[in-house]
Amino acid sequence: MHAGFEEICAKAAAEAGNAGHPVLAVWREEIERVEPLLPSTPSRGTFFWSSGDLTILAMDRAAAFPAEGPNRFAEVRRAWERAARTMVGGGPGDRATPALVGAFSFGDGPGSLMWVPRVLVAQRARGPATLCLAARADPVHGVEDDAARTAWRAVSWLANTVVRPCPPLPVTGAVIEELPTAGEWKAMVARAVGHIEAGRFSKVVLARRLRVRLPYPPDLGGLLHTLVGAQPGTTVFAAGTGTRTFAGATPERLVAVRGGRAETMSLAATLPRGSTGGDDARLRAELLGDAKCRREQAIVTDMLRGALAGVCHEVEAPDEPEVLDLPHVRHLHSRVRGRIADPETTGVLDLVERLHPTPAVGGHPREEALGWLRAAERFDRGWYSGPIGWVNAGHEGDFAVALRSALLDGAVATLFAGCGIVAGSDPERELAETWLKFRPMLSALLDDQGGPR
Numbered sequence: 001m002h003a004g005f006e007e008i009c010a011k012a013a014a015e016a017g018n019a020g021h022p023v024l025a026v027w028r029e030e031i032e033r034v035e036p037l038l039p040s041t042p043s044r045g046t047f048f049w050s051s052g053d054l055t056i057l058a059m060d061r062a063a064a065f066p067a068e069g070p071n072r073f074a075e076v077r078r079a080w081e082r083a084a085r086t087m088v089g090g091g092p093g094d095r096a097t098p099a100l101v102g103a104f105s106f107g108d109g110p111g112s113l114m115w116v117p118r119v120l121v122a123q124r125a126r127g128p129a130t131l132c133l134a135a136r137a138d139p140v141h142g143v144e145d146d147a148a149r150t151a152w153r154a155v156s157w158l159a160n161t162v163v164r165p166c167p168p169l170p171v172t173g174a175v176i177e178e179l180p181t182a183g184e185w186k187a188m189v190a191r192a193v194g195h196i197e198a199g200r201f202s203k204v205v206l207a208r209r210l211r212v213r214l215p216y217p218p219d220l221g222g223l224l225h226t227l228v229g230a231q232p233g234t235t236v237f238a239a240g241t242g243t244r245t246f247a248g249a250t251p252e253r254l255v256a257v258r259g260g261r262a263e264t265m266s267l268a269a270t271l272p273r274g275s276t277g278g279d280d281a282r283l284r285a286e287l288l289g290d291a292k293c294r295r296e297q298a299i300v301t302d303m304l305r306g307a308l309a310g311v312c313h314e315v316e317a318p319d320e321p322e323v324l325d326l327p328h329v330r331h332l333h334s335r336v337r338g339r340i341a342d343p344e345t346t347g348v349l350d351l352v353e354r355l356h357p358t359p360a361v362g363g364h365p366r367e368e369a370l371g372w373l374r375a376a377e378r379f380d381r382g383w384y385s386g387p388i389g390w391v392n393a394g395h396e397g398d399f400a401v402a403l404r405s406a407l408l409d410g411a412v413a414t415l416f417a418g419c420g421i422v423a424g425s426d427p428e429r430e431l432a433e434t435w436l437k438f439r440p441m442l443s444a445l446l447d448d449q450g451g452p453r
């Protein structure tokens, strides 16, 4: 590994010098599976993803693509296209392995960041893992970090990764603060309903936060391990910027692109799980039969269908939604799929740009709802409800909508949850729904087995 990686680093340095712009060197090779594949300590550039049968763990940044504003997706797309085109690749590993990872802010403010990790391991449910090492060669200074050092760090990092996660221990003494208070938030829901009834918009997704002060910082590897085990059917993710890590377990896929096909998901409407079998079956039937829930989800499906139709042939969306059962809640959902008309020019980041924010996290009509939301919500969502995911060198990839999540900063965790408000929404029920959506993260952080508060 050292020799091959060093060789392509030297080649990248020479090409950067000739071309007068930075060049990436990316080495890929198969390694034995790493079990469990979890971060031990968070680093600047920690990225974790566990979805379907793919797990990714990455550390550090060889190159970073920060962006902000309404053109943030196109900016990153252009920068990645340039980097991928000039990249010096090497090694026998799979060329379709994720190469660029990160997250975009929900809104136009700063904070979107995608990066090429220095070290990345990706593995499917079966078979070997792929290790990717990356370095950036600068036209003047050559390779920024010594190639042998990156390889050595990868080896020692992998050795440390195979630490067994600590079993969850009940946490006592955590202090929980609601932001805003329950009363204030319910008043906001009532105001949103007023605007909907006055015809200003038909749906808006209103969020709130919980600030949890823990007695000590949570163990990231243990937290992710708990979420993977406790939240089947979700994508478990983490992205670290250095001191802070954003993590969660989301049921919502924004879009996946593979083999010239795009798949997105219309997810909306929420009811709790029942405590007995009969109760649970009744709630499932209620969700499927409820006109308000159906309307709420149809708004999302229509938007997704229209957005895919702009760049895809054969767009398919079922007439009837299905029920997605999660441990604490259930939602209505439909898969929306299409064949990309021109895969050369339409990559996963182009689809992310077309789709975000869907009415599942923003509102409808988009501009009217978001205009009101920006003033009403009164906090910066940051990465919450934004796109998080990965891209490969061929512009395929997978992005989730970062829900059921928390921003971890030392011993303080800020949790986020939002609800789609439509005509007839009841503030009390919406408030109860936020507690159900806080539950997966709250339980994982506190190891509390209790019901919603």
Ligand SMILES: C=C(O[C@@H]1C=C(C(=O)O)C=C[C@H]1O)C(=O)O
Pocket (backbone or CB within 6 Å): 205, 207, 252, 267, 268, 269, 270, 331, 360, 361, 385, 403, 404, 416, 417, 418, 419, 420, 421, 437
């Ligand atoms: C906004 C969230 O979830 C979204 C809103 C839903 C709803 O309003 O019922 C359901 C699923 C998600 O699309 C969240 O979990 O924070």
